Amino acid sequence: MPDPIPTFSHAQIREWFAKLPKQDFVDQKILLIVPDATRTAPLPLLFDALFHEIRPHCMSLDVMVALGTHPPMSDAQIAKLLGIDETERGRLFYQMRTFNHEWDRPDRLVTLGTLTKAETAELSNGLLSLEVPVQINSRIQDYDLLLVLGPVFPHEVVGFSGGNKYFFPGIGGPEILNFFHWLGALITNYEIIGVKDTPVRRVVDAAAALIPKTRRAITFVVSSDCSLHGLFYGTPESAWNEASDLSGQVHIKxxxxxxxxxxxxxxxxxxxxxxxxxxxxxxxxxxxxxxxxxxxxxxxxxxxxxxxxxxxxxxxxxxxxxxxxxxxxxxxxxxxxxxxxxxxxxxxxxxxxxxxxxxxxxxxxxxxxxxxxxxxxxxxxxxxxxxxxxxxxxxxxxxxxxxxxxxxxxxx
Missing domain, CATH: 3.90.226.30 (LarA, C-terminal domain)
Incomplete structure (x- = not known):
């Protein structure tokens, strides 16, 4: 039997957040990007720890739910997702705005660039060769730093979720979403799920590289009972890389x-x-x-x-x-x-x-x-x-x- 994977106590989680490099957040306008309620995640605890560590240093902090094409959440649902009660909303979070991603509103999307036919052919190992516009929620233009806070699990389309997937499809437009989902389908769930280096992950990372903003991520690995096994901070690529290795130990039976x-x-x-x-x-x-x-x-x-x-x-x-x-x-x-x-x-x-x-x-x-x-x-x-x-x-x-x-x- 392998040794059990350690879990973080609440105190250890707060200690981890206290060690975040504060210089990354000083005077920054930050958009925090979080999952919706279809993922197991101790978001109330993690959001509270993050908010109290970085809010005193940054210029502003707003939150966007990375819906992809999932239905929008109400203000009350978002508050519950983050663990904010009504009294706190008015007292501690009155300056913080919350947004749903709006994938189906062209006026809410901005085009970052295009993946060329040659690029998609190379990224997909020749399975698809198409010119694909890369669009993302236009609200990113109002911020200096895009900060992902989300879990990593084995995933049917990309191999392992998390990291830059919170941008595409999380807050991305329909063309890039449809392209790489079909690419994943051509490879098949059976072949791609739980695999780190996949053509779809390479497409997602290439699209994210077009974002003209600083990107950082806090990734984590969590059990189905919400026990936390790992926290990682860095670029979306590096934080995801570490978390997916741990997810492979925790989430594969x-x-x-x-x-x-x-x-x-x-x-x-x-x-x-x-x-x-x-x-x-x-x-x-x-x-x-x-x-x-x-x-x-x-x-x-x-x-x-x-x-x-x-x-x-x-x-x-x-x-x-x-x-x-x-x-x-x-x-x-x-x-x-x-x-x-x-x-x-x-x-x-x-x-x-x-x-x-x-x-x-x-x-x-x-x-x-x-x-x-x-x-x-x-x-x-x-x-x-x-x-x-x-x-x-x-x-x-x-x-x-x-x-x-x-x-x-x-x-x-």
Whole structure:
């Protein structure tokens, strides 16, 4: 058994923040970029420690939620995310503004430059050769320092999340988002998740290099119970590099054999399939050929608030379903197509017949009719006794009580 990975106490966390290089923040207008509520993170504690250490030194400090294309958060939700109560809002944080990213407002985006066809061909190892405009939230123009505060986990599109991913797609425009999500889909979740050096990460870093502002990041590695295992400060590249190494130790679980059935329980923070799909992404490597992955989410009633209509139009399919009928699908936003392939997983499409490697079943508030229409299985969540799936690994049955953040892989 490997030694347990140490955790930080609250006192140790505050001591770590006290050692941040204050000279980086003196007289700076700072935009703090944070995740939304779909990530496990002790943000109230981390934000409080950061605020009290750097606010006395900087000129201003505002916060932007790196939504990507997730739904916007209300002022009350953002305050809760940061651990700010109403009395504190007026007393301590009255000068601090909070923003949602607005990816779908062209007037809120600024173009930083373009990745050329030659650049994208090189970055993608020849998979895609396109000219891609790089846009980002225009509010960055009002600040001197862009400071990311966010966790690192294995990720289905980029390999490991965090770092410059908080700029793209976190506060980026749709063209670069759609480009690298489809690039990740072409490589496949199975091949890319939990891998550090990926073509998608190289695209994200190249796009971030176009930002004409100082970039810094505080990255961290956290367990599903919010225990903190590591904090790292530096450039987004260096802080991410250290955190992803630790995430690989904390967030990857090895299994000796594949499972014929997996009950993958979505936590309440995954309230639409757009994010609950992580319950498939992280488990796909350990589901046996022909096995079943059940996304158990009785609380979930939405496919996607933002993209639901398009997903219902397209459905969930394996990669080759799209690539072998490209003229039919090329005008659908590529980020939607990528999500579709990630939830459906690997498989083939030959002679008009789709053969997914894994059966994906939804046990949620999404109706059986809708599940049939989007090409996923349905099961009434009321018929599932979660405990009946427990302790049955030897039978080929696996229960994951809080799915979506730990990556399960087979032993080499």
């Amino acid at each position: 090895r299994c000796p054999r594949p499972f014929k059935q997996v009950l993958s329980c979505a936590p309440p923070m995954y309230d639409e399939l757009w994010v609950a799909g992580k319950c498939m992404y992280k488990m796909e490597p350990v589901v046996a050929d022909g096995g079943e992955l059940i996304i158990y989410a009785p609380h979930m009633n939405e496919i996607s608030i933002t993209h639901g209509k398009l997903i219902e139009q397209v459905g969930y399919h394996v990669r080759d379903y799209f690539t072998k009928q490209w003229d039919r699908f090329k005008d659908i936003p590529w980020g939607v197509l990528a999500h579709s392939t990630h939830v459906r997983g690997g498989g083939t499409f030959e002679n008009g017949i789709e053969n997914p490697r894994v059966r994906v079943t939804l046990a949620s508030g999404i109706s059986p009719e809708t599940c049939a229409r989007i090409n996923l299985g349905y099961r009434d969540p009321a018929t599932i006794d979660v405990e009946s799936f427990a302790n049955r690994e030897e039978e080929g049955v696996l229960l994951v009580r809080k799915s979506g953040e730990y990556l399960f892989r087979l032993e080499p």
